[in-house]
Amino acid sequence: MRGASLVMTATFLSFLAGCNKPSPQPVQPDQETKVVPAKGHGQATEPLVGPIPRGEPVETAPPNVPEFKPAFPEQTRAPGVHTQQKFRVLELGGPFDEPWAVEFLPDGRMFVTEKHAGKLLVITKDGKSSAAVQGIPSVDGRDQGGLLDVTLSPGHATDKLIYLSYYEKREGGNGLAVLRARFNDVSPPRITETQVIFRMLPTLDSTKHAGGRLVFAKDGTLFVTLGERSIMEGRVQARDLGSHLGKIVRIAADGAVPSDNPFVGKKGARPEIWTLGHRNVLGAALDAKGRLWAIEMGPRGGDELNLIERGNDYGWPTIGYGEEYSGEPIHESTTAEGLQQPVYYWDPVISPGALMIYGGELFPEWKGNFFVAGLSSQALIRLIVEDDRVVGEERLLTDRAARIRDVIEGPDGYIYLLTDGGEGKLLKLAPQ
């Protein structure tokens, strides 16, 4: 699961997705579910025998920043692995207009957000019809902005609350906001009692890097991942405790500040901050121990996987493994005292859009594996993690040549994906 109750980008590639599309067409009720055989590089079409072979890294392109070396073996380019799990890919729904997140309702229907249009759709179990939820606030839907994540309250069965993250239009620019609202499951569905429970500050005028992933911890608090807005004015605030930019924050379900947050009472610090020094965190998930992991969009050559622990500084922009897309250097060094090393990094980048840690039973070989939605890499990336180190990497679905925007584990143990863009699809992975 992405979180206790539920779970982003090559900067320049996002330009490609920057234009608004015409209104999306609803999924046609008569659309047949297509079964697409799983094939292509890195995917088993026949069961393999014996131990999982671990071989050369799946990445074969040269690094963008060859002078930067990993801090420990297998911090990058872990041995390539080849799953023995046969699976098929079902196309459940779509097309969606720039979908960003999918989440399950308790009865098996799904929410899907459409980023630029700022729409929240309810999708039936078979993915074949949709209804737009009324009452969604206006969003700043340019570029990387718009309506992003949706998640359910841990007590949703009784309180019917949902949480949305979005780029909020403000005087002087915009910023990420988190909305709590009651979901009214009527026709047409709508939200009421809306309340903004968190605003990323300060407001800047940028259409990028605002994070947006929402993950409820097992203690009922809510993690909100943020970003540093891409522009230099924001980047320099990523390690500044007086700013939310470049942080992961932790708030109570009503937006209050938990008294055990690490910087509560520290002069000049924003008390919602949980960790600092992030560039743009679009994906986060809890592991089986309830620990938070996050994937971070790096610059050219610097995407990261981090284990997120209370009060830590993850170093952006002081340290890292990448460089500017212009080729200019950003970091003098990859390491510094007191700054956390990524558990894993990618050079060249994969552009991670979402993270899911598989906890289900349907794919026994994959239990505990990390799945990363790859945008520019056009792959679902599977990581084998042992003792908090990546010991194997595989790229799945590469034959589809689709940017993967979101990945979640359904309550039924199947894996659900959204592909990116103006004709995004909802996919379901099933064991074969």
Ligand SMILES: [Ca+2]
């Ligand atoms: Ca870092």
